[in-house]
Amino acid sequence: MQEKSTQDLERLRDQIDDVDQSLISLLRRRMDLVAQVGAVKHKAGVPIYAPQREASMLAKRRNEAQEVGISPQLVEDILRRLMRESYLNEKDVGFKQIKTDLRPIVIVGGHGQLGGLFHQMLTLSGYEVRILDKHDWDQAEAICDNASMVIVSVPISVTESVISRLPTLADDCILADLTSVKSKPVAAMLAAHKGPVVGLHPMFGPDVGSLAKQLVVVCHGRDSDAYQWLLEQIKIWGARLAEADAHQHDEAMQLVQAMRHFSSFVYGYNLYKENADLDVLLQFSSPIYRLELAMVGRLFAQDAELYTDIIFAQEHSHDAIADYLKRYQEALKILQAGDRDQFIATFNEVGKWFGDFAGQFQRESRNMLKSANDSRQI
Numbered sequence: 114m115q116e117k118s119t120q121d122l123e124r125l126r127d128q129i130d131d132v133d134q135s136l137i138s139l140l141r142r143r144m145d146l147v148a149q150v151g152a153v154k155h156k157a158g159v160p161i162y163a164p165q166r167e168a169s170m171l172a173k174r175r176n177e178a179q180e181v182g183i184s185p186q187l188v189e190d191i192l193r194r195l196m197r198e199s200y201l202n203e204k205d206v207g208f209k210q211i212k213t214d215l216r217p218i219v220i221v222g223g224h225g226q227l228g229g230l231f232h233q234m235l236t237l238s239g240y241e242v243r244i245l246d247k248h249d250w251d252q253a254e255a256i257c258d259n260a261s262m263v264i265v266s267v268p269i270s271v272t273e274s275v276i277s278r279l280p281t282l283a284d285d286c287i288l289a290d291l292t293s294v295k296s297k298p299v300a301a302m303l304a305a306h307k308g309p310v311v312g313l314h315p316m317f318g319p320d321v322g323s324l325a326k327q328l329v330v331v332c333h334g335r336d337s338d339a340y341q342w343l344l345e346q347i348k349i350w351g352a353r354l355a356e357a358d359a360h361q362h363d364e365a366m367q368l369v370q371a372m373r374h375f376s377s378f379v380y381g382y383n384l385y386k387e388n389a390d391l392d393v394l395l396q397f398s399s400p401i402y403r404l405e406l407a408m409v410g411r412l413f414a415q416d417a418e419l420y421t422d423i424i425f426a427q428e429h430s431h432d433a434i435a436d437y438l439k440r441y442q443e444a445l446k447i448l449q450a451g452d453r454d455q456f457i458a459t460f461n462e463v464g465k466w467f468g469d470f471a472g473q474f475q476r477e478s479r480n481m482l483k484s485a486n487d488s489r490q491i
């Protein structure tokens with residue numbers, strides 16, 4: 114490159130560095146302001162996630178971006194990323210305690226992943242939390258004595274037996290659980306306890322960082338007025354609640370969880386059996402394949418017992434998985450017969466069935482693919 118061009122480039126790069134440094138100062142200022150908002154929200158007991166404020170703020174910024182010739186999507190992406198950071202930081206100021214004057218809360222399995230997360234959230238909100246874990250049963254009476262709420266968060270395979278083993282709880286004590294399946298645990302809680310009962314299913318793992326925008330499914334058991342405060346508290350943490358009948362929930366989980374994890378399991382098992390070279394696959398991956406590998410690899414980074422239990426928990430899941438295998442075989446037959454037309458016809462039939470959702474999923478996945486591509490290192 115000519116000397117003049119090199120100098121020009123250097124000068125422009127210096128200016129970009131200056132702008133980036135100003136951006137860092139602005140980000141610091143924004144984060145300080147957001148922290149003050151967090152403190153005010155905490156005092157007032159306002160949920161950390163305010164969907165309407167978020168939507169109207171984004172709409173305004175998108176318009177302003179457009180006016181000065183910046184991509185509205187770029188500005189939205191940056192702001193969403195900043196808001197995610199703010200939700201994480203809002204944990205540091207704690208959360209408003211919805212129910213004061215509450216007796217202690219016991220988390221059975223509180224040393225585990227999800228129990229640990231709820232322990233943290235409840236403690237941050239000012240509640241006194243005790244733990245009853247697997248080696249504490251000789252002190253179970255003392256730990257549960259005078260409890261206002263007992264939350265069961267133990268592996269699915271022992272949930273019902275743990276519930277039936279609980280000491281007699283006060284009539285006004287709330288009995289809740291966080292299990293990934295709901296019918297059997299809710300029935301076991303109703304049988305074991307006379308007082309308020311609620312089944313909860315947090316639809317997220319313990320590594321979410323913040324509960325903002327996460328979903329918790331609520332299956333009412335008994336005396337919902339008594340645990341309304343708990344649902345309000347979860348909303349203060351930023352989560353959305355979805356009410357469902359326990360059976361309806363479990364039915365949906367056959368596809369959302371059991372089938373999903375089973376097919377990821379088989380996918381990973383196949384890569385292992387084929388002794389696939391993951392480095393090479395990553396090197397040649399399209400963004401969608403990278404996402405697929407991330408989803409499958411993520412499964413194997415987690416607890417084998419949790420996912421085995423989710424897959425094994427409901428007998429009906431076996432039928433859903435067997436049906437899936439049948440479809441696989443049908444599709445394989447079309448492939449082996451070399452029936453290209455049939456394959457295309459089936460493809461279009463399924464596409465038609467997806468209807469507007471297909472376009473919606475394509476738009477949603479576009480951003481994920483861009484992130485997957487951003488994080489490409491090799």
Ligand SMILES: NC(=O)C1=CN([C@@H]2O[C@H](COP(=O)(O)OP(=O)(O)OC[C@H]3O[C@@H](n4cnc5c(N)ncnc54)[C@H](O)[C@@H]3O)[C@@H](O)[C@H]2O)C=CC1
Nearest residue numbers: 222224225226227228246247266267269291292293318319
């Ligand atoms: N980890 C996750 O991503 C999610 C888990 N869940 C549900 O949360 C529950 C707990 O799952 P994780 O926290 O992942 O499991 P985990 O294995 O991390 O924790 C389970 C805890 O229960 C304790 N425990 C085991 N047997 C016990 C017994 N007999 N008495 C008392 N404590 C006992 C363990 O020592 C451990 O501390 C499960 O029902 C699971 O379905 C729900 C949504 C997400």
Ligand SMILES: O=C(O)C(=O)Cc1ccc(O)cc1
Nearest residue numbers: 292293315316317318319411
């Ligand atoms: O983090 C992941 O990959 C999960 O799949 C988390 C998860 C695990 C179990 C549940 O019942 C709900 C959510």
